[in-house]
Amino acid sequence: MAKTFREWTPEQSTMFPASVLDYVPPGHVVHFVLNVVREQLDLKTILDKYEEERGYPPFHPVMMVGLLLYSNTQGIYSSRRIARACQERVDFMAMTGMQKPDFRTISLFRLRHLEELKGLFGQVLKLCRKAGLVKLGHVALDGTKIRANASKHKSMSYGGMKRREEELKAEVDRWFEQADRIDREEDELYGKDRRGDELPDWVTDKQKRLEKIQQAKKELEAEARAEAEAPPDPSKTAHKAKPTGVPEDKKQKNFTDSESRMMKTRDGFIQGYNGQAAVDAHSQVIVAQQLNNNGSDMHQLISMLDQIREQNGRQAKEVSADAGYCSEHNLKELSRRRIRGYLASRWQKDSLAKDGDTKPPAKVGAYVRQMWQRLRQGGHRSRYRLRKQVVEPVFGHIKHARGFRQFLLRGESKVATEWSLLCTAHNLLKLAAVAK
Numbered sequence: 001m002a003k004t005f006r007e008w009t010p011e012q013s014t015m016f017p018a019s020v021l022d023y024v025p026p027g028h029v030v031h032f033v034l035n036v037v038r039e040q041l042d043l044k045t046i047l048d049k050y051e052e053e054r055g056y057p058p059f060h061p062v063m064m065v066g067l068l069l070y071s072n073t074q075g076i077y078s079s080r081r082i083a084r085a086c087q088e089r090v091d092f093m094a095m096t097g098m099q100k101p102d103f104r105t106i107s108l109f110r111l112r113h114l115e116e117l118k119g120l121f122g123q124v125l126k127l128c129r130k131a132g133l134v135k136l137g138h139v140a141l142d143g144t145k146i147r148a149n150a151s152k153h154k155s156m157s158y159g160g161m162k163r164r165e166e167e168l169k170a171e172v173d174r175w176f177e178q179a180d181r182i183d184r185e186e187d188e189l190y191g192k193d194r195r196g197d198e199l200p201d202w203v204t205d206k207q208k209r210l211e212k213i214q215q216a217k218k219e220l221e222a223e224a225r226a227e228a229e230a231p232p233d234p235s236k237t238a239h240k241a242k243p244t245g246v247p248e249d250k251k252q253k254n255f256t257d258s259e260s261r262m263m264k265t266r267d268g269f270i271q272g273y274n275g276q277a278a279v280d281a282h283s284q285v286i287v288a289q290q291l292n293n294n295g296s297d298m299h300q301l302i303s304m305l306d307q308i309r310e311q312n313g314r315q316a317k318e319v320s321a322d323a324g325y326c327s328e329h330n331l332k333e334l335s336r337r338r339i340r341g342y343l344a345s346r347w348q349k350d351s352l353a354k355d356g357d358t359k360p361p362a363k364v365g366a367y368v369r370q371m372w373q374r375l376r377q378g379g380h381r382s383r384y385r386l387r388k389q390v391v392e393p394v395f396g397h398i399k400h401a402r403g404f405r406q407f408l409l410r411g412e413s414k415v416a417t418e419w420s421l422l423c424t425a426h427n428l429l430k431l432a433a434v435a436k
Helices: 029-040 061-073 079-088 090-096 103-112 114-118 120-130 158-190 201-229 298-312 328-336 366-381 383-390 392-401 412-435
Strands: 138-147 155-157 252-254 261-265 268-280 286-292 318-321 340-343
Touching (some): 029 120, 061 079, 061 090, 061 103, 114 412, 138 392, 268 392, 328 340, 340 366
Parallel strands (some): 318 340
Antiparallel strands (some): 261 268
């Protein structure tokens, strides 16, 4: 007897119209994100921007916010990929109600509401606090370097700019002299009515490159003057020479994203930004975040502590961070704020074993020496060990699980919004796991 199969008729229509939400499993995260965006987030600042009554009705801003947040939880960041998902994936169709915004609409919406989207982090963090996910008993800090939307090969040092500017100027001047000589010879040969002043492509390209180099050179000089005029920063080391107002020859500028910087990572140098996150040890919720183009973590600690208090209304009891944050000024600030710190120094091994440590030199400050002794006495039981298992998995989720390896936007302000959306999506997923 032949095997009987279930009937399969793709063309068959349903008797009663179904909602697109019916095609998504009840416990799917899209239901949670949809409810949060529609019922719990305050999007008044975005909605208030739409006052013009004329014109074709735009897509609903609440739907667009939900689409951006949900796509971040799914590891889809490009506006083109988001637009394609709205046409092909049923979970995205559930979020948009079967509407299909194109990639330009998605990109322009994100660019128009950068500051408002950045503020969603605080609102989602507040929901995490209400759900009991934020304890602030122990908070681990760390930074991660992420590639900018620019190639490191498109950077040039200030010294290189000066040399190349002179070379290009001389080359363009030589061509103009040659063109002028040829024009005079042709005038004598063919008459003055004949044209011969069109510039060849290679001169036009060199002129454009010269203009780019001159613009980047001016920006570096302006930054150097601003640094020289700024008041001294107590967190910076005293042995560093006073700014002169003139850029160093090795100071670099990128022609594609001038606000990104060359940063050292374990895999070599990248053109990128430094994303900071403070993570609560209770549930791995990000309680503070920021992004800048400073490759050093040492100058990020105090501003991160300020953000923890600003976002949560109170300060953390304990803070752990790696040796990149350790300085006499930072440890003194932790003591002033009555936060028990666990910051490794560069004389301590990652294992924090007593036999593996090197004693700091005598000239080290009292706070650094005291911290070295605290971690050395704790050994394998030190609270510092929480750092690796709290903050580093968060970066693993963002970079590996959700596949974010490079920013899409350019400019520090725009990239900071991207980083904020990534952290917001991370907290949304933590909140969704509790809500199930």
